[in-house]
Amino acid sequence: MEFPSKLIENAVGELSKLPGIGRKTALRLTLHLLKADTETTSSLAEALAKMRFEITYCRTCHNISDTEECSICANKLRDHGTVCVVSDIRDVIAIENTGQYQGVYHVLGGVISPIEGIGPSDLHIDTLLTRIPDSEIKEIILAISPTMEGDTTAFFLSRKLREFPDVHISTIARGIPMGGELEYADEITLGRSIVERQRQAK
Amino acid sequence: MEFPSKLIENAVGELSKLPGIGRKTALRLTLHLLKADTETTSSLAEALAKMRFEITYCRTCHNISDTEECSICANKLRDHGTVCVVSDIRDVIAIENTGQYQGVYHVLGGVISPIEGIGPSDLHIDTLLTRIPDSEIKEIILAISPTMEGDTTAFFLSRKLREFPDVHISTIARGIPMGGELEYADEITLGRSIVERQRQAK
């Protein structure tokens, strides 16, 4: 596809680098911005740049946060004895939206994937292990998508967590379809799978 | 959907204003940008802002252009005796991609739509009419999507063009499905519909 303007070409090129956006869609979005007032584009460009350059992560749970400690960790009304371990911030958002969970989180930042070259040291596993001693943590829920990489990660974690015999390890209840991504689960299924979580045998 | 960060919330909010992008997709795009290096976001934000604020239009045909005269109008090898009238810059791109058309263009900037409050004076019809006298224009092809609004626009134009009895008026050949949008036509159909255009009776 050839464009009559380098400016259009660049905009389409950058937009079509985004996942799921092809060149036709990128052109459609570009022409939409061109028809809308300039404010629409400047707001979008500024929001993206601000998000990317100013974002910070909670020092405790690695959730995205505008402050040093995220609003979940800072909330005294949450159950700080229960930590839900997820791979991704998307999962935090999905579980929060169920309104079924009152504990806190730990965001790994991915799953173990030998194919993509992601090993345990690339994830926030060390901070999970150092977070437990001298804390009020009584239970750790492994809420990791039941994919092959997710299962590998959960297996690795439950091995590591054996060094804390007083901490119960659970996995979210079956109900999430096997091989399914957590974030696509409907709220009822996901909420129930948290409530009916299964305690794991040591 | 609640977000743990105002920065994320703003980015998702701005992205989901784009046509065809819901909040789930917007979140996915935002988290993709967050995982990618900062360069990815700054390039995208800059390309969009630059495109929106620096874009100019060809003074002759209203095609998008980085210069006062677009590359098609400036090309001496094109047939300046044939003008293809389209509603939108998307249509110029689509027709150019067929490689079947050697003439020049005139971009109306929309179609007559009483429902959306778009009348003839909101389109670049006046510049089309002033462009004809003392020019080498021999034929005007009305390449407007055969929708109700498109047909109304074509009818209005062919009436106006009666004041130039020496200029032939054609419409693109049948082949574009009725009610179909020009830009979705495959290249072969669209290319043939230009070559086999139908001269309109006066």
Ligand SMILES: [Zn+2]
């Ligand atoms: Zn936190």
Ligand SMILES: [Zn+2]
């Ligand atoms: Zn031009």
